[in-house]
Amino acid sequence: MVASTHWLASAVGMRVLEAGGNAFDAAVAAGFTLSVVEPHLNGPGGDAPIIGYRAADGHTFVVCGQGTAPAAATVDAYRDLGLDLVPGTGHLAAVVPGAFGAWLDLLARYGTLPLADVLAPAIGYARDGYPLVRAASRTIATVAEMFTEHWPTSAEVYLPHGAVPTAGARFTNPALADTFERLLVTGGTREAQIEAARRSFYEGFVAEAVDTFQSTVAVRDSSGRRHTGLLRADDLAGWRVTEEPTVSLRFAGRTVHKTAAWGQGPVLLQQLAMLDALGVDELVRADDTLALVHAVVEVTKLAFADREAWYGDSADVPLDTLLSPAYAAERARLVGRTAAEGLLPGSPDGRVPRLASALWGAPAAASTPGTGEPTVSPQGLSPGDTCHVDVVDRWGNRVSATPSGGWLQSSPVVPGLGFALPTRAQMFWLEPGLPASLAPGTRPRTTLSPGLLLDDDGTGIAFGTPGGDQQDQWTVPFLLRHLVGGAGLQEAIDAPMWHSSHVPGSFYPRTHTPRGLVAESRLGADVLAALAARGHQVETVGPWELGRLSAAGVRPDGMLVAAANPRGMQGYAVGR
Structure with missing residues (x-):
């Protein structure tokens, strides 16, 4: 498929x-x-991070x-x-x-x-x-x-x-x-x-x-x-592709694999770890949309603040601590009832975080209704x-790639x-001393973020989406619905989507919208109004405009499955 x-x-x-x-x-x-x-x-x-799974021996890998x-x-x-x-x-x-x-x-x-x-x-x-x-x-x-x-x-x-x-x-x-x-x-x-x-x-x-x-x-x-x-x-001539191990986290009884912190991939894992500490399974099963969206957005803001403070190719990234249950629990305790202000990176191992000075005074982004993604001006x-592309073959090999x-x-x-x-x-930042500062021969901290979800028996899916800084946001509700809520792949992709625009942009001119939350109208007027009452700067877009996820993999019963995004009427899943 x-x-x-x-x-x-x-x-x-x-x-x-x-x-x-x-x-x-x-x-x-x-x-x-x-x-x-x-x-x-x-x-x-262009650029193309790839995650693969070889079924014959269970080998997972990243082609950078x-x-x-x-x-x-x-x-x-x-x-x-x-x-x-x-x-x-x-x-x-x-x-x-x-x-x-x-x-x-x-x-x-x-x-x-x-x-x-x-x-x-x-x-x-x-x-x-x-x-x-x-x-x-x-x-x-x-x-x-x-x-x-x-x-x-x-x-x-x-x-x-x-x-x-x-x-x-x-x-x-x-x-x-x-x-x-x-x-x-x-x-x-x-x-x-x-x-x-x-x-x-x-x-x-x-x-x-x-x-x-x-x-x-x-x-x-x-x-x-x-x-x-x-x-x-x-x-x-001096550049070579590297094959690297994945970075992974256990969540809902499975293992989620991403790239290392030269990209933003681990922010998905940090979000899942914090949501686990918050007891997100109860929110999903209770069908409490308001509480779920609020919790996810607030966790997103914390994880992406850590991305800004700690991720980068030339940095000494304290990734083990960032993904640890203790750190996740500590960070999760910062989630309150109202939308948090500012950027709040943590201090893993007692280290003092440092953010680019431009992030303290960046103007609010002029958002583009219906996308929440990088766009183009005249x-x-x-x-x-x-x-994005996901593949599974008859032998169970899987690939997730985000070119x-x-x-x-x-x-x-x-x-x-x-x-x-x-x-x-x-x-790159042109400010020295940051994890993502420009240096010759280093990789920019890319937003490209393919993913792999594996059960202990090797079943599971390759998944991902386009969307710049939103890639590791749109995949969160998808995984929650699928892993915790029991939704099928297509159902999880089709459900109403949202993301935080409070997250600092990785693309020129590096702006953001303080407390910004972009949501599809299908979340419902009551939920959107309640989120605004909690302090979120809500921007409502059309009912089918956010997220372009796809997935392909193997179910526990051995059946091959795949799903693609209906938004834009361009994505396509095929198989036999």
């Missing part, structure tokens, strides 16, 4: 499974397809497809340009593109099929076309003037014949198809072919094109000025969103390649 945020990716993954491939093969094929058909949400030059900051990307380099935040768009936000390498690594280590087989559908859609989704057309329209005036390489790809492509129109990207085909080689073993493609990308013609574009062509970014970039061929002030970055609206297309670079460096 395959579930993803786009029906074509789900269909491609299922095609691979039916042809005899395993879950890892199918995930790679679906991932490459997503990089073509959702260019406003991800690209082959998050690229690192360039060697020249120092705090002083940005400060010398008069910047106090890394721009959200353009050359200066670029990190090493990790998605392509992550898919290759997953295929080489755990897949069975040749690269040409899993890449063929993506090449076909790029060469012959696919129906452009409405959101992509709308995004292109929003930044069309910027493309025409400032990013001509993007205009060449996304404004065919000088016009914005309409929703549903057949859209092609022949330059991307050419790039994919150049990366394929014949002869040798399957592993040798994959390695040859990796070298061509990170040490060959792709790296050379990136270097030339970044170093010689100044482009306008969200600072309103034109800059060349800092990413060079040597940065790509000037490209904000990034795009994200994709993102390389958005068409946040970075100009690299000449001749047909795709853009990731702008994840905007998640």
